Amino acid sequence: xxxxxxxxxxxxxxxxxxxxxxDCLVEFAExxxxxxxxxxxxxxxTNPRIKTWSF
Amino acid sequence: xxIVYSDSSGGFDDSLGTVSNSTVSGARNATSFxxxxxxxxxxxxxxxxxxxxxxxxxMLLSFDLSGxxxxxxxxxFNITNLAATSGMFGYTNTGSTYVCKxxxxxxxxxxxxxxxxxxxxxxxxxxxxxxVVTEYATNFTNLSSLTNNSLTLNSTAISDINSNIGSGRIYxxxxxxxxxxxxxxxxxxxxxxxxGFGGSEGNRFYxxxxxxxxxRPYLDITYGAAATTPTDNAVFMGMNF
Numbered sequence: 001x002x003x004x005x006x007x008x009x010x011x012x013x014x015x016x017x018x019x020x021x022x023d024c025l026v027e028f029a030e031x032x033x034x035x036x037x038x039x040x041x042x043x044x045x046t047n048p049r050i051k052t053w054s055f
Numbered sequence: 056x057x058i059v060y061s062d063s064s065g066g067f068d069d070s071l072g073t074v075s076n077s078t079v080s081g082a083r084n085a086t087s088f089x090x091x092x093x094x095x096x097x098x099x100x101x102x103x104x105x106x107x108x109x110x111x112x113x114m115l116l117s118f119d120l121s122g123x124x125x126x127x128x129x130x131x132f133n134i135t136n137l138a139a140t141s142g143m144f145g146y147t148n149t150g151s152t153y154v155c156k157x158x159x160x161x162x163x164x165x166x167x168x169x170x171x172x173x174x175x176x177x178x179x180x181x182x183x184x185x186x187v188v189t190e191y192a193t194n195f196t197n198l199s200s201l202t203n204n205s206l207t208l209n210s211t212a213i214s215d216i217n218s219n220i221g222s223g224r225i226y227x228x229x230x231x232x233x234x235x236x237x238x239x240x241x242x243x244x245x246x247x248x249x250x251g252f253g254g255s256e257g258n259r260f261y262x263x264x265x266x267x268x269x270x271r272p273y274l275d276i277t278y279g280a281a282a283t284t285p286t287d288n289a290v291f292m293g294m295n296f
Binding site: 004007008012027028031032038039 | 099
């Protein structure tokens with residue numbers, strides 16, 4: 001798990017340890033009206049130093 | 056008194072309606088939502104700027120009054136907002152939220168449709184909604200802490216509730232102040248002031264999917280006193296009782 005994946009879990013899981021990074025991003029996209037793939041693309045675009053992602 | 060929760064299932068389950076567009080005017084003045092979602096346990100009412108597009112979110116609520124009876128004299132609309140958050144995905148609570156009337160959509164009598172964006176009562180094609188769109192209550196400030204907001208509904212709302220008691224629904228759309236007043240200045244639509252992902256600002260509210268009843272949106276209805284039955288004195292054994 002890279003540093004951004006960890007931040008996703010920390011900020012979006014709301015303490016639910018069963019949630020995966022993917023679960024968190026799905027919920028985040030739904031709650032804000034975003035397209036899930038756009039959210040993933042933007043996270044990757046703004047964190048260019050990270051080469052390996054879990055999503 | 057009676058508690059009526061917003062619809063938590065079926066076609067009118069409370070929902071997020073989103074519009075995204077490359078221009079602020081295109082997002083604000085759209086006649087249909089781009090997407091709608093009713094499965095989240097909370098949803099946002101506000102705006103952001105993401106992937107070179109302005110996003111505007113509104114919340115749609117329906118209250119089924121078919122199981123009620125009587126004449127309502129007063130009511131409150133109750134909704135709980137989440138606390139602001141910080142960080143990469145933070146959400147900034149700003150401005151205020153407007154509680155607005157929606158009309159039934161004759162083309163979609165059994166559930167939400169993206170075209171319900173145009174069901175906002177009095178909605179103009181553009182410009183400030185103040186004094187034009189029908190409000191059900193005084194707008195309330197979006198506080199940064201978790202807050203149970205209880206709003207006294209106005210006479211228009213009470214009249215609409217009474218018109219639908221025992222048979223129908225009332226529909227509510229929540230709109231952020233930047234959206235309602237068409238604020239396109241700095242920190243307004245197109246340049247949100249939030250610090251997190253997309254600069255999201257406004258407020259987030261628990262939906263009917265929340266497992267804690269106190270957090271779900273609801274109406275608290277007060278009925279007028281039941282009509283009194285005239286008391287007739289009975290004549291009994293020559294005595295007037």
